[in-house]
Amino acid sequence: MTGTPQHLDLSTDLAGLPLSSPVILASGTAMYGQEVSNFIKLADIGAIITKSVLARPWSGLPPSRAAATPSGMLNGIGLQGEGIETLLERHLPWLAEQDATVIVSLAGHTTAEYARSAELIARHREPVHTVEINISCPNVESQDRVFARHPDSASRVVAAVRDVLPDVRIAAKLSPDVADIVEIARACVDAGADVISLINTVTGAAINPRTLGPTLSNTFGGLSGPAIKPIAVRCIWQVHEALPQIPILGGGGVRSGQDALDLTVAGASAIAIGTVNFEEPDAAVRIASELHRLLAAHGIARYRDAIGIAHRTSEPK
Numbered sequence: 001m002t003g004t005p006q007h008l009d010l011s012t013d014l015a016g017l018p019l020s021s022p023v024i025l026a027s028g029t030a031m032y033g034q035e036v037s038n039f040i041k042l043a044d045i046g047a048i049i050t051k052s053v054l055a056r057p058w059s060g061l062p063p064s065r066a067a068a069t070p071s072g073m074l075n076g077i078g079l080q081g082e083g084i085e086t087l088l089e090r091h092l093p094w095l096a097e098q099d100a101t102v103i104v105s106l107a108g109h110t111t112a113e114y115a116r117s118a119e120l121i122a123r124h125r126e127p128v129h130t131v132e133i134n135i136s137c138p139n140v141e142s143q144d145r146v147f148a149r150h151p152d153s154a155s156r157v158v159a160a161v162r163d164v165l166p167d168v169r170i171a172a173k174l175s176p177d178v179a180d181i182v183e184i185a186r187a188c189v190d191a192g193a194d195v196i197s198l199i200n201t202v203t204g205a206a207i208n209p210r211t212l213g214p215t216l217s218n219t220f221g222g223l224s225g226p227a228i229k230p231i232a233v234r235c236i237w238q239v240h241e242a243l244p245q246i247p248i249l250g251g252g253g254v255r256s257g258q259d260a261l262d263l264t265v266a267g268a269s270a271i272a273i274g275t276v277n278f279e280e281p282d283a284a285v286r287i288a289s290e291l292h293r294l295l296a297a298h299g300i301a302r303y304r305d306a307i308g309i310a311h312r313t314s315e316p317k
Helices: 084-097 111-123 151-164 181-191 226-242 257-266 283-297
Strands: 012-014 017-019 023-025 047-049 066-069 072-075 102-106 130-134 169-173 195-198 202-205 220-224 248-251 270-273
Touching: 023 283, 066 220, 072 226, 084 102, 084 111, 102 111, 111 130, 111 151, 130 151, 151 169, 151 181, 181 195, 181 226, 195 226, 220 226, 226 248, 226 257, 248 257, 257 270, 257 283, 270 283
Parallel strands: 023 047, 023 270, 047 102, 102 130, 130 169, 169 195, 195 248, 248 270
Antiparallel strands: 012 017, 066 072, 072 220, 202 220
16 A cells, blocks of 8 residues: 555544544543533534433442553543433533534443433434443443343343334444453344444553552442553454444544554444543544544545455455
8 A cells, every 4th residue: 555645535434424534532531522622623523422321310439430540541430420311401402503423322220221311312302313322331130230241231222222213323332341242242233233332441440559448439440541452453353353344433542543543444434532532632633633644654545445454454463
């Protein structure tokens, strides 16, 4: 791949959702867009995924809820949020005024709670076109086991939302903490998911050196940042290889255009950036620019042509 294309097209598509740029703000890292809009124009990035919301307001976990780690961070926020109705009534109208492309992220403690949020979306006067189902949540119906760690519970949530929202695009966000990520992804697709979102955080813990107890109030939290990028590449590779027709929203440790390209050539159709937003709120602009230059350097004229290209290369794997 040589030469520099004169006109490079960064646009992409997630199961019919057109994106002018493949770089998306990941759920939970830009809230509902108001704060980050002081640094970037939301209409100029691929999309924003809202903070995951429950069917009702939720206070989350008590402090301490975050900790820095080598090459990443741990968080145990516990899905604190204002609930789906506030999102629909207050935040989505504001995002529409910004001409932002929006993906609504849903969370829940029970399958019925996901369905309840879907029902409120279905009744809302303004349509919601795309939802990301965060199924990396504790399932209180099943001894607090995470939905996404079991194909039956993961598919049950997807099916419940699909039943209520038959015409809405659904992305299932999966946990990497499983024995077989392809099995979970396939179960979600069979239940009605249009997109697979890979990956959510990796479960971790930290010790407070002063107290010699857990740093986080809940002991365990989600590890994000550069440390998990190789896991993201692996999961994306496996799911794309098994389900090449299903678009993947890739994320996990992306801090640069090269990181974004790595996930893309492994099989991602768009890239969600997360932890980097906390220290660099306009990182999406920089990463998209770096990605543009890298594609040009490789002689790739369209971003879409880079998706999964590593699976087709003759170079040693």
